[in-house]
Amino acid sequence: MTVTYRQPGVVLTDHRFTVPLDHDDPAGETIELYAREVVARDRVGRDLPWLLYLQGGPGFGANRFIGRQAWLGRALEDYRVLLLDQRGTGHSTPANRQTLPLRGGPAEQADHLARFRADAIVRDCEAIRPQVTGGAPWTVLGQSFGGFCTVAYLSTAPEGLDAALITGGLPSLDAHADDVYRAAYPRMERKVAAHYARYPQDVERARRIADHLLTHDVVLPSGYRLTVEAFQTLGVLLGSGDGSHRLHYLLEHAFVRTPAGPALSDAFQEQVQGLLSYAAHPLYALIHEAIYAQDDRPTAWSAERVRAEFPRFDAAKTLAGDEPLLFTGETVHPWMFDCDPALRPLRETAELLAARTGWTPLYDPARLAANEVPVAAAVYHDDLYVDTAHSLATARAVRGLRTWVTDEFEHDGVRAGGPRVLDRLLALARDDV
Structure with a gap:
């Protein structure tokens, strides 16, 4: 009707x-x-x-x-x-x-x-x-x-x-997905540098949150497991006109004092789970790399593999020194299918898509x-x-x-x-x- x-x-x-x-x-x-x-x-x-x-x-x-x-x-x-x-x-x-x-x-x-x-x-x-x-x-x-x-x-x-x-x-x-992400990671780094130039106070805030996530097991109210790698993907905000400002306001109230010591605030966790959850758009995670596939080469978790070529994105290594934490952007990783309850049942499906060959030309x-x-x-x-x-x-x-x-x-x-x-x-x- x-x-x-x-x-x-x-x-x-x-x-x-x-x-x-x-x-x-x-x-x-x-x-x-x-x-x-x-x-x-x-x-x-x-x-x-x-x-x-x-x-x-x-x-x-x-x-x-x-x-x-x-x-x-x-x-x-x-x-x-x-x-x-x-x-x-x-x-x-x-x-x-x-x-x-x-x-x-x-x-x-x-x-x-x-x-x-x-x-x-x-x-x-x-x-x-x-x-x-x-x-x-x-x-x-x-x-x-x-x-x-x-x-x-x-x-x-x-x-x-x-x-x-x-x-x-x-x-x-x-371009294969690998080519797409080899070009993308340097852009991500430039966007993060521009963000920190605008909001230098966020350098320490982001490092503090990352350190907390490396030393604590944080599960958001939705059941999403917030790892430091998941936190880094909030850099996706930096691709929009107001994204740097939104990221700044998110970071500025991340912690509250509790009887057990500093903890990530409920308000911060609520906003983060809304930004990271794929419940409303799971196809983005499932077929994102497949939109670049056109031949017999599998995408094979391209963003995850190529990220290893850019060690400055490794949060643990960053926190061992004094460099600013780098955020990532529009990337999909296999660990997302462990962190996100909306994706967990689809992990094996995602693996098969990542291994798939014989894609038709687009x-x-x-x-x-x-x-x-x-x-x-x-x-x-x-x-x-x-x-x-x-x-x-x-x-x-x-x-x-x-x-x-x-x-x-x-x-x-x-x-x-x-x-x-x-x-x-x-x-x-x-x-x-």
Whole structure:
């Protein structure tokens, strides 16, 4: 049943679609996709072109906006917008510790999750496009991993696109996950140095927390085991525009005095478990490295292996000296499946995905070199999550792609920048600048 309702300045309509789990077997098992249509209240009856939004991740449902927040207000000036919950996320058929046992054991679960990458997401989009637009091509806005999906869209079904807009999401066309993380760890170190330059008092605070975690067994109220390595992953905050400030405020009230001595405060623990838990987005942990896999090489816990090449991230060695503790960023590690109760039942499944080979290609360089779809991409200089050099190499490989390289924003520029980022990308795609 289609449900339509209102928020300030907009009219929303819920849509549900049925698509094949495996598009190579269209008569086989199906899954459900959920999407939310948004249109400006004063344009409800107008024949507007469509803009499809593909969220970052993997593993996150589309933004739940209220009214015309962030970039949405600018989009609604020109488009009817579809906010898609990609397969396995949001209100679409879920894939998590509760539902995956329905597939069978770890081997069956891993085979199932191998169908949740960008290639399948693009085929989902093409399956629902005729139902949404009547067959007309649409404009796609891809944020982060959504940009990866957009480049895959240009590679496999450019006929479905009127234009492609990408923010912080131009992937390398051929880099292995190892290459991605060898480029990432130095960026992480630079972001941490910038944070400590802004908040020098956090150097001692972070060292004190790390020392406490090395000498105490800390289990958060949710059951999450807070190790020093888990604490270091809070550096993921440093990839957003306000992340350094959020990390600072988190660290400043970490300890309270108790009869047994200093302890991590309840308030600190509550905030940390909200930041570290994968309960709401387990696919991020399960298939994050698989989004880079395109050949017979396994990812084999790439972020964990490559981290060993950067010994300055070793907390125990850092605390033995007087160096600042380094935080990490957008990385997934095998120990997360021991620490996080939302991931523990999926440890063996994750191991099988890490060992998997024979991944299909996600991008077609020859087709991208012959591209005719207007494409514009915002590349955030020294983006914590997506390597700038990799992005610019891909930009050169896509015919006609126009870039806007900026250090005004971090990875979340399309959200933090309000309408400005989308406005610039539309102008570039339309050749208005």
